[in-house]
Amino acid sequence: MTATGLTATGLDRRALRREATRAEIVSAAWDLARATGLSGLSMRDLGERVGMRAQSVYSYFASKDEIYDAMFRQGYEEFIGWMDAEPPTGDALARARHFAHRFFQFCTSDPVRYQLLFLRTIPGFEPSPESYAVALTALGRMDAQMAELGITDPDAPDLTTAILTGLTSQQIANDPGGRRWERLVDRAAAMLLAEVAPDLLTPTPRRRSRRT
Amino acid sequence: MTATGLTATGLDRRALRREATRAEIVSAAWDLARATGLSGLSMRDLGERVGMRAQSVYSYFASKDEIYDAMFRQGYEEFIGWMDAEPPTGDALARARHFAHRFFQFCTSDPVRYQLLFLRTIPGFEPSPESYAVALTALGRMDAQMAELGITDPDAPDLTTAILTGLTSQQIANDPGGRRWERLVDRAAAMLLAEVAPDLLTPTPRRRSRRT
């Protein structure tokens, strides 16, 4: 019976099932990557985890890179959601700290996701330049928030990106689970704001530029 | 004839030859890594490059990680040599910039070496914690130079490490061969100095601490 009404037709159900399996594979890939590291993810293990052979996974993803890509997309959406979940309050410094800390928390709470999203460390895999740029731009919420803060320094996004990813990488590499570097995020946010928008920090007459 | 005088005995010659081959292997490993990427280095290719089978390489290094380790050590010595080659001159800001730029130049001139030395991105390989810590500490020349600059802020090494590696990674990933991020190293050095040792920058009365 080919239902034309509210119930899904066979083809729709087929597509739905396919999409569900794809999601299940990606989810299993996350679990596996979190357990064994991003480079420890193998197609055979992944297949076993969803109840099929590795070769069958290729019915849903053309290659391992496509799985990485799906993971990247999912991680990126989680990232956006997390960064936008709590609107910042307070003065400029408080808001800068807000985003810096939120980014830091997001990354350190799941190092594998951080590695996939913001470090380019998987041998064959390169996220599409656009999505990567978007992720990096979103990193410091440059577009909206920085403009809203009145920051017009064109180097602000780059500096923010570099400092935050640097601190995060050091935290994950040298003090996983600790709080050694989290404190520094605070100082970094203040430092950065003082550099790219000193007027927002203290209403005193601006000091002479330190640039050469 | 077992010479006891100046000429090398057989055993010595043996050890010397062994050391020479080891050096040749490490050198070939660098060439190969630079050509194909650090993860593209294979034992078979490496063996072929020095005129032997991959299995024979194991007569000189117990594992691939031991080769990485030898590369790490060599790279670290190059790093120290480079950083100490030119003594800094001028005021505090000029000297901070000197080291920041020298580090940046060292890293961007050979991304593979940078990756091996300062990023922990090789799946199985972990440099010994001591050597890694030494490399990171040396990164900003914390021990001698920073003390000489009168910087006593305990967070200074960590912040310097994070900011410089962050900037370098971004340069290499997003603008290889360009000069986009080199400018920012300048600002970062000034920014950092202003944070960890404001007194060295301007002799004006210190502003209130920005820390929470």
Add this chain to the structure above:
DNA sequence: GCACAATTCCGAACACTGTCAGGTATTCCG
């Protein structure tokens, strides 16, 4: 000079990886 010992080096193989080719079983449509 010659036997002994240590050191290279190599061929074969193991367990692993991502991936492709083909065949079979299931599922859905008309």
Add this chain to the structure above:
DNA sequence: CGGAATACCTGACAGTGTTCGGAATTGTGC
């Protein structure tokens, strides 16, 4: 029910790091 599409499998290929066992080379002590 027949036909078509999809899902899943077995088998295999080329690559990886690494181990084993034997053969060739080299240096030493007698």
